[in-house]
Amino acid sequence: MWYAEGMSxxxxxxxxxxxxxxxHDRGIKVVARAxxxxxxxxxYAGLWQTVESVVRTVADEDADWLGISILSGAHMTLVxxxxxxxxxxxxxxxxxxxxGIIPEADVPKLLEMGVSRxxxxxxxxxxxxxxxxxxxSAAHA
Amino acid sequence: MPESLxxxxxxRDRRALARLISRAARGQEIDTIRQLGPPQKPARVIAITxxxxxxxxxxxxxxxxPLRQRGRTVAILACDPESxxxxxxxxxxxxxxxxxxxxxxxIRSLAACSGRQAIADHLDAVIRLCEEYGFxxxxxxxxxxxxxxxxxxxxxxxxxxxxxxxxxDELQWEKAGVLEVADLIVIHKADLPGADRAAQQVxxxxxxxxxxxxxxILVSSRTGxxxxxxxxxLESLPSKSRRGDDVHAFLNEAQQELHRRxxxxxxxxxxxxxRSGRIDIHEALRRLWELTGxxxx
Numbered sequence: 001m002w003y004a005e006g007m008s009x010x011x012x013x014x015x016x017x018x019x020x021x022x023x024h025d026r027g028i029k030v031v032a033r034a035x036x037x038x039x040x041x042x043x044y045a046g047l048w049q050t051v052e053s054v055v056r057t058v059a060d061e062d063a064d065w066l067g068i069s070i071l072s073g074a075h076m077t078l079v080x081x082x083x084x085x086x087x088x089x090x091x092x093x094x095x096x097x098x099x100g101i102i103p104e105a106d107v108p109k110l111l112e113m114g115v116s117r118x119x120x121x122x123x124x125x126x127x128x129x130x131x132x133x134x135x136x137s138a139a140h141a
Numbered sequence: 142m143p144e145s146l147x148x149x150x151x152x153r154d155r156r157a158l159a160r161l162i163s164r165a166a167r168g169q170e171i172d173t174i175r176q177l178g179p180p181q182k183p184a185r186v187i188a189i190t191x192x193x194x195x196x197x198x199x200x201x202x203x204x205x206x207p208l209r210q211r212g213r214t215v216a217i218l219a220c221d222p223e224s225x226x227x228x229x230x231x232x233x234x235x236x237x238x239x240x241x242x243x244x245x246x247x248i249r250s251l252a253a254c255s256g257r258q259a260i261a262d263h264l265d266a267v268i269r270l271c272e273e274y275g276f277x278x279x280x281x282x283x284x285x286x287x288x289x290x291x292x293x294x295x296x297x298x299x300x301x302x303x304x305x306x307x308x309x310d311e312l313q314w315e316k317a318g319v320l321e322v323a324d325l326i327v328i329h330k331a332d333l334p335g336a337d338r339a340a341q342q343v344x345x346x347x348x349x350x351x352x353x354x355x356x357x358i359l360v361s362s363r364t365g366x367x368x369x370x371x372x373x374x375l376e377s378l379p380s381k382s383r384r385g386d387d388v389h390a391f392l393n394e395a396q397q398e399l400h401r402r403x404x405x406x407x408x409x410x411x412x413x414x415x416r417s418g419r420i421d422i423h424e425a426l427r428r429l430w431e432l433t434g435x436x437x438x
Contacts, residue, residue, distance in 0.1 A: 010167055011228055036229040043250050046236035062159035
């Protein structure tokens, strides 16, 4: 948006993906749309990604954020793998957000693993947008 | 930091490449990249263009594996449109390419401003970076806007135009524009009825136009038909388009320069004046000409 005021501000790049055997992609598409309309560059990696392919995508796309949607109940297995793979790839500067069906009790555990925020069902889109836009990862600032 | 990024790219550090591409795409490092001169090992740069939905991403996805079997490393630069209103973009090409985890394959999504000829800003600089890293092939996917987008010609060795069956009548092919800049034409979705007929019509239109013979190849990403033939052609065709004397190259460069100059405060206030409706577009253009005549800020 080169002609607007504030045009020097670079769009935030966020990779959105679903990992593992989880075919419910309506929610992540709605989030993708909201972030797009908020001026982000959304790299939609889509369904059935592996941990390795997601981390590769985040690295190659030089993303500021990774958003993972999990509705399969496998979050306590997949998220630790993702966080570890991100660390090994030297991507500590990339923020990770998780959305989907996540039981209340698991949220503190995910945050402890390094997840920046967990967004459950019914989260207003504006909340996700504001969170993502409020904090550009340190290495990219 | 940029110096270490440059060393990283030469050491084939993918993250350094990714970071430098981000910088180049937003107009940083451009002077450094221009001063690099010709690459040690020029890549084969292939542009894939054609209207939205014709199957550019799917076809590129199908090219990756056979290219790797032939021992080529490849960088794919996928351009998708950016909203002129919000600056946002949904970059979804990567999903359709289904790339494996392979160090010889790099896929990068780039947003292209609307009205910018279907390719991302500073694409030439991004291509040069990928050459510095040492990829054998660089495939550029355009936004897929349609008929008038010919700027890719300036940056690519070969321009491949994708068409599909049932795309208008034979008069469609007589229109000037993108058909003229193609070095190779693919009738994609060749498993659908009408593909042979479309190929015949395109060949007839090209013959009428005279000049060099442009190959027309029937390809189906679904069945794999024609993929090997397409790759053979892409490997063997002489590089034609990437040259400095092309008027498109000049216009594109002029547009990018103008784009840069519009960041100047005088230009920004002029744009604000026009957007407020206080001056009309002709007056705004006249004042813009005056501005561009002044020394660069």
